[in-house]
Structure formats: structure tokens, C-alpha cells
Amino acid sequence: MAHEVRAVVAKSKRSPVSIETILVPDPGPGEALVDVEACGVCHTDLHYRDGGIGDDFPFLLGHEAAGRVCAVGDGVTGVAPGDFVVLNWRAVCGECRACRRGKPQYCFSTHNATQKMVLADGTVLSPALGIGAFAEKTLVAAGQCTKVSETDPAVAGLLGCGVMAGIGAAMLTGDVHLGDSVAVFGCGGVGNAAIAGAQLAGATTIVAVDLDDRKLELARRFGATHTVNSERQDAVAAVRAATNGFGADVCVEAVGNPKVLELAFFARDLAGTVVQVGVPTPEMSFPEIPMIEFFGRGGALKPSWYGDCLPNRDFPLLVDLYLQGRLPLDEFVSERIALEGVEDAFSKMERGEVLRSVVIL
Ligand SMILES: NC(=O)c1ccc[n+]([C@@H]2O[C@H](COP(=O)([O-])OP(=O)(O)OC[C@H]3O[C@@H](n4cnc5c(N)ncnc54)[C@H](O)[C@@H]3O)[C@@H](O)[C@H]2O)c1
Ligand SMILES: [Zn+2]
Numbered sequence: 001m002a003h004e005v006r007a008v009v010a011k012s013k014r015s016p017v018s019i020e021t022i023l024v025p026d027p028g029p030g031e032a033l034v035d036v037e038a039c040g041v042c043h044t045d046l047h048y049r050d051g052g053i054g055d056d057f058p059f060l061l062g063h064e065a066a067g068r069v070c071a072v073g074d075g076v077t078g079v080a081p082g083d084f085v086v087l088n089w090r091a092v093c094g095e096c097r098a099c100r101r102g103k104p105q106y107c108f109s110t111h112n113a114t115q116k117m118v119l120a121d122g123t124v125l126s127p128a129l130g131i132g133a134f135a136e137k138t139l140v141a142a143g144q145c146t147k148v149s150e151t152d153p154a155v156a157g158l159l160g161c162g163v164m165a166g167i168g169a170a171m172l173t174g175d176v177h178l179g180d181s182v183a184v185f186g187c188g189g190v191g192n193a194a195i196a197g198a199q200l201a202g203a204t205t206i207v208a209v210d211l212d213d214r215k216l217e218l219a220r221r222f223g224a225t226h227t228v229n230s231e232r233q234d235a236v237a238a239v240r241a242a243t244n245g246f247g248a249d250v251c252v253e254a255v256g257n258p259k260v261l262e263l264a265f266f267a268r269d270l271a272g273t274v275v276q277v278g279v280p281t282p283e284m285s286f287p288e289i290p291m292i293e294f295f296g297r298g299g300a301l302k303p304s305w306y307g308d309c310l311p312n313r314d315f316p317l318l319v320d321l322y323l324q325g326r327l328p329l330d331e332f333v334s335e336r337i338a339l340e341g342v343e344d345a346f347s348k349m350e351r352g353e354v355l356r357s358v359v360i361l
């Protein structure tokens with residue numbers, strides 16, 4: 001039996017999203033049906049709406065979600081009806097060449113639901129990041145459900161994408177250590193999570209860079225020791241000034257912009273690491289950097305897919321740190337909205353008014 005539920009759909013490139021009735025099948029083998037309780041609005045949803053990620057319209061948006069499993073298909077043993085879960089977009093396969101080489105964080109063949117969710121007229125939907133959780137119910141691969149301690153779903157759900165990507169960009173991809181200096185460029189949900197991750201890892205200097213003073217003020221709350229408004233200040237010089245003239249050990253680009261990547265590249269100490277967690281659009285090119293600077297500065301330039309996380313290892317741990325008061329995840333929730341509020345939330349995001357608007361279902 002298919003379930004009729006309300007959902008947020010992007011029907012065509014750059015058009016406002018709409019609320020549609022969709023049909024969600026009962027779970028088949030290896031699948032789980034989830035009652036979504038909360039789902040955050042991520043910049044990646046806006047990239048989908050604007051055609052920056054692909055042309056497979058209509059997209060069923062939403063992918064930073066927590067909820068409760070309501071049914072599972074044959075052969076599912078990892079989760080059961082009633083479990084409180086955060087949805088993830090890295091259900092590792094265990095068999096691809098990355099998994100076999102012991103690097104499941106790069107899994108090239110992650111699992112999603114096999115059956116399709118459709119519009120009332122039968123049009124097949126493309127769920128954002130294989131999740132599609134701006135919907136009362138969604139269908140995922142059972143491995144996309146990660147059990148965590150019971151907590152506020154609006155908070156836990158954010159770990160499903162942007163907040164995990166940011167924390168992981170600093171702690172896992174950037175491998176920030178006790179006493180390191182870190183600079184984070186772009187302090188939205190992802191960048192501020194990188195700041196929180198840098199603090200958790202013991203960084204002693206954390207420089208936040210953004211064009212918006214409101215974001216810089218928030219960055220202080222997550223652990224930034226210095227803030228730089230790159231519209232008014234030379235960001236590279238300011239990061240150097242905060243790090244005894246040397247530059248930061250780890251620079252995190254959390255915007256998705258070649259100009260910002262260039263700043264991050266030059267704001268780094270010798271042998272430092274640049275982490276690219278912001279997602280570029282297809283027309284962007286790598287900044288023109290003299291090759292001698294690439295060689296001469298050494299270190300590493302590392303893209304970070306989903307913060308190199310392993311959901312089943314990292315989500316429960318981060319929820320527990322939150323419950324112990326050691327990670328202020330609730331500070332990312334700027335407002336709680338209804339499904340109807342998603343388009344408006346995109347505008348608020350573009351105007352820089354929120355870290356995360358979270359849809360409560
Ligand atoms: N790699 C991943 O796995 C992953 C996961 C989730 C999101 N993302 C990406 O991370 C990026 C950030 O997402 P978000 O949700 O935090 O977005 P956001 O819109 O909330 O934040 C972006 C921030 O960048 C700032 N900014 C914009 N242009 C800037 C510039 N030129 N210099 C300095 N700061 C600038 C904005 O003021 C804003 O604070 C997006 O590209 C998103 O798609 C990546
Ligand atoms: Zn794999």
C-alpha cells in the first residue's frame with residue numbers, strides 16, 4: 001500500500017517550490033519507512049531547486065532529518081519500528097573499491113531505497129541526496145537510518161547533513177589537533193559547525209571569516225576566538241595577524257566559491273591543510289593559483305564529502321556530546337517552521353538571517 005503524504009517539491013529549475021501530495025510505498029526488502037519529525041533547510045536544497053546539482057526534476061527536497069521508523073521491509077535487522085533515527089546519505093555498501101580498501105567514508109555505491117516515491121499522477125520524484133524528508137513520511141534504505149539517543153528531533157536531524165559536514169570538515173578531513181590554529185571561511189550552518197568541531201578538537205586559535213557581521217557574532221558563540229569581516233578587511237592578512245604572522249594550520253572553505261578558496265589557500269601556514277566543504281556550482285573553475293605557490297606551500301588541499309563521516313559511528317557520539325552539554329547543537333536551530341515555510345526559509349537563508357530553519361512535522 002502506498003501512503004499519501006504532503007511534501008515539498010521543486011518542479012522546475014529556479015521556480016518556487018510547492019506543496020504536493022506524494023505517494024510513498026511500503027518498505028520492500030532492505031528498506032525503511034520513516035515518520036519524519038523534523039527536517040532542516042540546507043543550502044544544498046536551494047542548489048537542487050536552482051538546478052545546481054542536476055536536472056532530474058521534480059526533486060523531493062529535504063535531507064537533514066530525524067524521525068521514527070514506522071515500518072521495515074524483509075531482511076532488515078539494524079532498525080525496528082519505533083526507533084528514533086537520524087537519516088543519513090552515506091549508507092555504506094561494504095563492497096565497492098573504497099569500502100574494500102578500508103575507506104568506507106568514500107563509499108562509491110551508497111544505498112538508497114530501491115522503490116520510487118511519486119507524485120499523484122505517477123511522475124517519479126528524485127529525493128534530495130536520496131532522502132527527500134520535507135515530507136510527512138519518506139522511504140529510505142534501512143542503512144540510511146542511524147539510531148541515536150532520544151532527543152529533540154529538530155536538533156538531532158541537523159547532524160544528517162550540514163552540521164555533520166562542518167564538524168567533520170574540521171575534525172575528520174582537516175584532522176584538527178589540540179593546539180592547532182583554524183580559519184573558517186563562511187559561517188553559515190556548515191561553517192559554524194566547523195568552528196564547533198575545531199573547538200571540540202582543541203584548536204586554540206579559531207578565526208571566523210564572513211561578509212555578514214550577524215554570522216560572525218554567532219561564530220563567537222560556537223568558539224571563534226577572532227572574527228574577520230572580509231568585506232571590510234583583508235582576510236588573509238587578518239588570519240596571519242591572528243596566528244603570529246604565519247597563517248592557520250587548517251583553513252576550511254564553507255561557501256563554495258573560487259574567490260573564497262583562494263583566500264583559504266593563501267591564509268594557510270606552510271604545510272597546512274585547506275578543506276573544501278562548500279559545494280561549487282558547475283560553472284565555477286578552480287582559482288588561478290601560480291603552481292609554484294601550490295608546490296612551495298606544501299600541505300594538502302582536501303575536498304570534504306559529508307565531513308568524511310561514518311554516520312553509525314559519528315551521529316550517536318555527537319548526540320551524546322550534545323546531551324552532555326559539550327556541543328551546542330541547539331544553537332543551530334534559528335527557527336521552527338511548517339512545510340509551507342520552506343520557500344520563505346530559502347529567502348531568509350539568502351538574506352543571511354538564519355543558520356537553520358527547521359521544518360517540524
Ligand atoms: N560537502 C558537503 O558534504 C556539504 C554538506 C552540506 C552543505 N554543503 C555546502 O556548504 C555550503 C554552506 O552551506 P550552509 O548551509 O552553511 O550555507 P549558508 O548559506 O547558511 O552559509 C553560507 C555563509 O557563507 C557566507 N558567505 C557567502 N559569500 C561569502 C564570501 N564571499 N566570503 C565569505 N563568506 C561568504 C554567507 O554570509 C553565509 O554566512 C553550501 O555550498 C552547501 O551546499 C556541503
Ligand atoms: Zn562502498
Ligand SMILES: [Zn+2]
Binds near residue numbers: 162
Ligand atoms: Zn545538506
